[in-house]
Amino acid sequence: MPSVCFYFQVHQPFRLKSYDCFKIGHDHFYEDEAKNKEILDRVATKCYLPANALLLHLIERYKGAFRISYSVSGTALEQMEKYRPDVLRSFQRLAETGCVEFLSETYYHSLSFLYSKDEFVRQVNAHRAKIAEHFHQVPTVFRNTELIYNNEIAAFVSGLGYSGIICEGLDTALGYRSPDFVYHPPFNPGIKCLLKNYKLSDDIAFRFSNRGWTEWPLTASKFAHWVHDIAGNGETINLFMDYETFGEHQWPETGIFGFVDHLPEEILKHPDFDFKTPSEVIRTYEARGEYDVHNLSSWADLERDLSAWLGNSLQQDAMERIYGLEKAVKETADINLIDTWAKLLTSDHFYYMSTKYWNDGDVHKYFSPYNTPYDAYINFMNVVTDLEYTVETALVRE
């Protein structure tokens, strides 16, 4: 009995205000509060509120047969607390249905695993606490920032007690095999891997409104038909995507909400199919093989690697500089200072510095508040320079 497993990513970074060299040493507040509120308002209006309302409605309509999951970053939750408690409340209402699972991730949506295991664990724990506080759940499935993954990460996360981890379904690791089964990492049966079916996921997330696509327009029944074709050849169809797909990346005019509205009905027309959350998938299905990934991979861009965050020397330099501050910042034992530092670990700051697709001005530019990757780097580094002074001063005072 194959299952459809939805997971939606919800994340907002704390964007930095324009911070030029003249502010260094004088101004220790880095957030662009107006912009963060403005973007949260916009995404709430276009995506979070209407999508949450629709999904809640579907969950109620199908009385437990329609089930979904979210991963909401700590920074996104914090911004909802601060600026839009109504949005937080709408997520809580979803949690209360019992049909919605919340996954575990790093609080600051960071790449901390690569730089500091201590910080990684600290962030994962902070996030668990936040999820428990708002949604009264204890996550058992982990998803790393941007689905960054390899065997080592799986082993480490398994050691933290998780029974499952969310991954991109890499062709290079799967070979001829299908992503539509549960796998486990080599020599590690204790944790199961849920692999994103990137083809079907991207049909919704990226291609849905593309009029040049031969399958346009995509209807719920056509999509359900593709899903049903997997019957007998897979056990879990993992549809993982950014939550903003609904209403923000794919505008309401494209018919995305109507598509979602009809999808459960069309999927459930086939009596063998159901919906499951990630932990239910893990409980239900056996691992059918090894998913062996040595090099770090992610769900980003065509390369599915880390080049979107660490592809150029600016990104690497910025990353090393901010993680280089960890020891000193923690020595201050100043909770506010540590929080300010950790907010600078959010992966988005480094994504803005990517020069990869600069020429095309495509998705990277769409998501960046800066005109150029250089501006992103300079602004970030000026902030880091100020934070370094602040930390230094704090330690001297002690």
Next chain:
Amino acid sequence: MIRVLMLGWEFPPLFSGGLGIATFGIVKALSPKTRIRLIIPTAAALTKLNHVNITGFNHITAEELNFERLQFQFSSLPVETNQLPIRISPYHDINAEIVRTEWNDFQWLQTKKKVEIIHRLFVGTEVYGANIMHKVQLFTQLCEEIGSRNNFDIIHAHDWITFPAGVKIKAKTGKPLILHVHSLETDRAGVDVRNEIYALEKTAMEEADRIIVVSHYTKDQVVEHYQIDPARIVVVHNGIEPALTIRQRHRLNDKLVLFLGRLTHQKGPQFLLETAEKVCRVFPRVKFVVAGTGDQFIPLLETSAYRKLGSKFIFTGFLTKAKVNEALSMADVYFMPSVSEPFGLTALEAAQFGVPGVISSQSGVAEVLRGSLQADFWDTDKFANYIYALLRYKALAKEIAEKAKADLTQLTWGHAAKKILEIYSTLTEN
């Protein structure tokens, strides 16, 4: 092969700015695929290029000109001019007395004497100078005489000093005329200028079959300030001759920010000063090296002293190419705060030397040099922030210098020549 009558003004080794370098680069890249007759006022004996027939009026012979046909009429500039009472153009310093007396009697003189006077006007190292308008008039009429022989397919004229000649030759021969704009009077003297050079540029561009401009920025200027139909304008970005460069360590404890260019209003010296003042506030260990001279030198010197920034500036005066290269090899940042820069070849030179650049958005080079930091010329806060960042964050300086070097591989005179050849063939097809 298309036969091109090319009219130029600056040409190596004689030039004061980018025009000479650009003309040379274009002629050289075109030479294997065209037959070029290049006419310039002053040609050095050493200047030779394969397949290019170069004529310099500084050593023209009596045999090369038909003095019978050559009737000098000094009111014959193809424009109506209204002289403005104030001197707002860098070229406008005209001393009419110098040659006028000789002109009035010119046609009665013996050929030998005539040739002597022509040589005298075009010899020397000052390519513009006080008597520029007379040079232009004489150049126009000499070119017109040579052009009347009609042994070419197309006319290609570089900048305003050669435009009247181009227009005259077109009128006489009916051959298609291309005007190549490297710089406009509105760049040099400000957008509100309406002097005789502006009028000359405007009239000539109205006559031309095609106008080649060195940037989209300049195209916009031509459309906005000269009301020329954009359909006749083609953008051909400049290139740069590949060169091996070195980096040298300087012995100063301070970082060096290099400004390279004429010290005229157009180059933004006041924004250089404002920026320098701001950079010094946040990064005191810095010196601004100002290489070049011009009418803004004294004001800049005085203001920098008045603002107690004297020790932060090193004024070198005009530098030879070898000295410029030395400065580039040591600079930490190249800074070009131009108010209006049609292209800005020096930014490419800096890139060649691996010097990261902070450049004005009001420039043509900003369109092609992604490896650079760009701000509006008046935004000195942003300039200062960029310079600070380049001095402070090594990874940034390195990344930008590398990106700029990658940009240079696309910026060759060969690319420019290819586009120009396309224009030639469209215009000569009919």
